[in-house]
Amino acid sequence: MNAIWAIASTEFRRMFVSPLAWSILAVVQFILAWIFLLGLQEYLTQIQPMSTGMEDPPGVSDLVVSALYLWAGIIMLAVMPLMTMRQFAEERMNQTLALLTSSPLSSTQIVLGKYFGLLLFVLLMIGLLSLMPLSLALGTQLDWGMLAAAVVGLTLLLASFAAAGLFLSALARQPVIAAVTTFGLLLFLVILYISGSSQAAGSEVFVYLSHFGHFLSFLEGMFDSSDLVYYLLFIGGFLILTIRKLDNDRLQG
Amino acid sequence: MTDNQDVLVAATGLSRYYSEHCAVDRLDVQLHKGEVLGLLGPNGAGKSTTMQMLTGNLAPTAGEIRIRGIDLLDEPRKAKQQIGYLPEQPPVYRDLTVGEYLYYCARLRNVPAAQRKDAVERASERCGLKDVGKRLIGNLSKGYRQRVGIAQAILHNPAVVILDEPTVGLDPIQIREIRRLIRELGREHGIILSTHILPEVQAVCDRVQILNRGKTVFNDTLQGVESLEQVFFDLIFRESDEALSGEEAA
Numbered sequence: 001m002n003a004i005w006a007i008a009s010t011e012f013r014r015m016f017v018s019p020l021a022w023s024i025l026a027v028v029q030f031i032l033a034w035i036f037l038l039g040l041q042e043y044l045t046q047i048q049p050m051s052t053g054m055e056d057p058p059g060v061s062d063l064v065v066s067a068l069y070l071w072a073g074i075i076m077l078a079v080m081p082l083m084t085m086r087q088f089a090e091e092r093m094n095q096t097l098a099l100l101t102s103s104p105l106s107s108t109q110i111v112l113g114k115y116f117g118l119l120l121f122v123l124l125m126i127g128l129l130s131l132m133p134l135s136l137a138l139g140t141q142l143d144w145g146m147l148a149a150a151v152v153g154l155t156l157l158l159a160s161f162a163a164a165g166l167f168l169s170a171l172a173r174q175p176v177i178a179a180v181t182t183f184g185l186l187l188f189l190v191i192l193y194i195s196g197s198s199q200a201a202g203s204e205v206f207v208y209l210s211h212f213g214h215f216l217s218f219l220e221g222m223f224d225s226s227d228l229v230y231y232l233l234f235i236g237g238f239l240i241l242t243i244r245k246l247d248n249d250r251l252q253g
Numbered sequence: 254m255t256d257n258q259d260v261l262v263a264a265t266g267l268s269r270y271y272s273e274h275c276a277v278d279r280l281d282v283q284l285h286k287g288e289v290l291g292l293l294g295p296n297g298a299g300k301s302t303t304m305q306m307l308t309g310n311l312a313p314t315a316g317e318i319r320i321r322g323i324d325l326l327d328e329p330r331k332a333k334q335q336i337g338y339l340p341e342q343p344p345v346y347r348d349l350t351v352g353e354y355l356y357y358c359a360r361l362r363n364v365p366a367a368q369r370k371d372a373v374e375r376a377s378e379r380c381g382l383k384d385v386g387k388r389l390i391g392n393l394s395k396g397y398r399q400r401v402g403i404a405q406a407i408l409h410n411p412a413v414v415i416l417d418e419p420t421v422g423l424d425p426i427q428i429r430e431i432r433r434l435i436r437e438l439g440r441e442h443g444i445i446l447s448t449h450i451l452p453e454v455q456a457v458c459d460r461v462q463i464l465n466r467g468k469t470v471f472n473d474t475l476q477g478v479e480s481l482e483q484v485f486f487d488l489i490f491r492e493s494d495e496a497l498s499g500e501e502a503a
Contacts, residue, residue, distance in 0.1 A: 006360035017348045099344035099405070102308045103361040105334040251312045 003105050007113025012120045013085070018084045022120065028072075029128055035071050036132045039064040061143035065133045068218040069150040071102070072129055073215055075156050077190065080158060081182035083121060084165025087114045088246075089178040107246040111239055118162040126154055139244055146221035153218020156231040160211050161186055163238035186211075259286050260322075261335075261413050261443035262307060267316035269302050269467075276302045278467040279316070282445070284413065289439040289497055291458035292447040295489055299354040299467040300447040303339060304417050307445070308338040321412055334363065337411040341418055343402025343414030351382055352388060355408060362409035376404040379434060403431065409437060413436060416446040420453060432457050451481050465492050 015021035043063050057173030091097040100110050133147055165182040172178035191212045196206025196213070207213040211234060214227040262284035277299040284290050292300045300430060305311035307318060309329050318325040320332040355376060359369040371385055379384055380400040385393060390401060401429045406414055419435070435445040435457050440443055448454060455475060456460055463485060464472035471486045478484055 003361060003363070006357065010357050010360075013353075014346060014348055094347075095340065095342040096344040096346060098310060098338070098342075100361070101310050101360070102333060102336065102338040102340075103358075104330040104363060105361065106330060205412045250310065 001036060003103075003109045004113045004116060006089055007100070007142060008120065010116055011087075011117030015086075015117075015121055020082070020086075024082065025125060025128065028075055028079060028125065031075060031130050032068060032072055036064065036068050040136075041069050059143060060140060061133075061138060061146045061221075063149055064136075065142075066150055066221075068129070068133060068153050069124065070216075072126075073174060073212070075123075077186045078159055078183060079164055080161040080186070081179040081187040083118060084162060084169050084182055085172075085179040086169075087118070087166055088160060088170040088242075089172040089175040092173055101246075101250070107243045110246060111170075111242045115162065115166055115175035115239060118166065122155065122158040122162060124240055126158070131187065143221070149218045149221045149223050152223065153215050153227075156218075156228065157211060157215045160231050160234045161240075163235040164244075167238045167245070168240045170242045260284070260319075261286055262318070262445070263319045264307060266305060267303065267318070268314045269299070269306060269311065270314045273307060276467055277306070278312075279466065280464070280469060282447055282462065283444040286412075286443055286500060287434060287440055288460060289444045289446070289458045291453060291454040291461045292464060293449075293451070293461055293485065294447075294464035296449075297466075300464060301417055302467075303464070304445070304447060305340075308415055309333050310335055310338075310340075313400045319445060334409070335412045336408035337373060337409065337414045339402045339414075339416045339419060342419075343398050343405075345390045345398055345401050345405075345414040345492045348389065350387055350389055351377070351393070352386040353399065355404055358405040358408050361470070364409050370408070374409055377388055379407065379437075380404040381430060394426045400427070400431070403434070406453050407442075412442060414442050414444045416444065418448055419446055420448070420450065428453075436467065451485060455481055463488055466491055 016053060040060075043060055047058065047063060059252045088097065091100075130147075130151055133142065136142055147173050161182075164185055165178070168181045169175075169178040169184065172181065193210035193212040196203050196208075208230075211231070214230050217224055217227055260283065262282060264280070264282040267277055267280040267282070268275070280299070280303060282290075282303065292303065294300050297311060302311065306313045306316075307325075309325050309332065312326065318332075320335050321334070323332040325332040331340055349357070352373065354374045356369060359372050364372050377386060380403050382397070382400055382404055382443070385397060390398060393401070399419065403416065404420060406416065408485070416435070420431050432453065435444060435446065439457070458475065460474045460482070463470065465488065468493060471484065477482065
């Protein structure tokens with residue numbers, strides 16, 4: 001456990017001694033802030049005046065907050081591969097992986113350490129972006145349950161991105177290859193959702209397989225334990241594959 | 254085995270195949286306490302592969318490795334605790350400072366929290382890194398990076414130190430310092446080092462093992478050897494002559 005924490009905290013630190021993490025946080029925050037303001041303005045000028053006579057009008061949480069988290073999920077499709085590509089592919093290219101593999105550590109400890117380092121980054125990013133909807137609480141009533149579901153959903157979604165990216169990074173020898181394949185896989189799962197929910201050839205199986213399908217029900221404020229189980233299986237599966245891959249490296253060389 | 258405590262590394266029948274290609278062929282390596290063993294050989298003789306196997310970075314196709322009696326394949330974590338390894342490329346993170354990096358290594362090697370600072374200081378002192386502790390590794394010269402690599406290998410006070418070409422890229426003064434350091438370490442630890450430089454072997458090693466095409470062709474102390482260079486060339490060329498005549502006969 002100590003070793004896992006040592007790796008996780010050092011990985012997290014190393015993200016921030018290079019400009020990569022800072023610039024990613026800044027760019028993502030800027031774009032999401034723009035989206036947030038846009039949604040808020042639209043709500044104030046168009047939806048709110050219309051909703052005065054309605055029985056159960058949509059609140060700001062329904063429209064602005066879930067849109068923000070949906071966009072965050074979409075943007076991270078492209079951003080998460082940049083964070084995960086460094087993990088093993090870059091170490092392999094710089095030949096620094098030997099430090100971990102010749103230390104008294106098991107592959108499980110190495111993989112979990114790297115993964116928790118990524119999760120710290122994910123939590124930081126979600127924390128920063130959640131400040132925006134939280135700022136609304138100063139002036140209005142928020143639907144806290146809905147916000148909490150959105151936060152949990154996005155955390156699980158990004159955690160699944162991180163696990164998939166970590167595995168593809170362990171397969172690749174070059175960071176760029178890791179990033180491209182991770183992006184491809186994540187996008188493919190979104191396409192699965194789109195094709196699954198299309199009018200012509202929709203299929204429940206495709207929607208179920210896609211990580212995005214499970215994310216959307218969180219955004220509607222629904223916490224379904226089967227969605228949670230899907231993400232846990234997804235994450236666990238990729239982490240086990242990564243551990244197997246590292247073990248196999250010693251055999252193959 | 255009666256002298257179990259004295260034998261630090263006992264590898265028997267090590268073989269390693271890369272698909273069809275045989276890199277190391279039924280090799281035996283023994284290392285005793287207080288001994289500096291030099292692995293010599295032409296390029297591609299299997300030195301680095303042997304070292305990777307001895308440090309648990311590569312599983313041997315066949316054979317057994319025991320580090321102080323602990324089986325490296327059965328109990329890798331326990332065995333690796335006894336090993337310090339400097340690969341051909343020092344595995345340093347260029348974006349950390351020397352101090353941060355060594356401290357991280359100490360945590361990875363299970364050095365207790367209270368002793369980490371001492372361990373880092375002692376290793377920096379020994380490798381002459383006192384003045385660069387706060388500098389980024391990426392900004393250091395290759396020689397200093399090499400020293401950082403050696404420092405991480407001896408940080409946790411391992412019984413066995415395995416160094417893959419430790420003096421590559423160093424200036425003559427640093428080479429002399431590193432050789433002195435190796436001899437000094439050799440008194441308390443067992444050291445295996447690989448090199449291309451024959452005078453280096455004569456300067457620091459107690460025993461030499463010469464490899465050619467994955468096999469041991471010479472394994473003896475340096476006493477009575479007048480010119481290692483002569484021995485080396487004799488062995489390597491005789492091998493290739495034999496191989497040639499063997500092919501011709503066939």
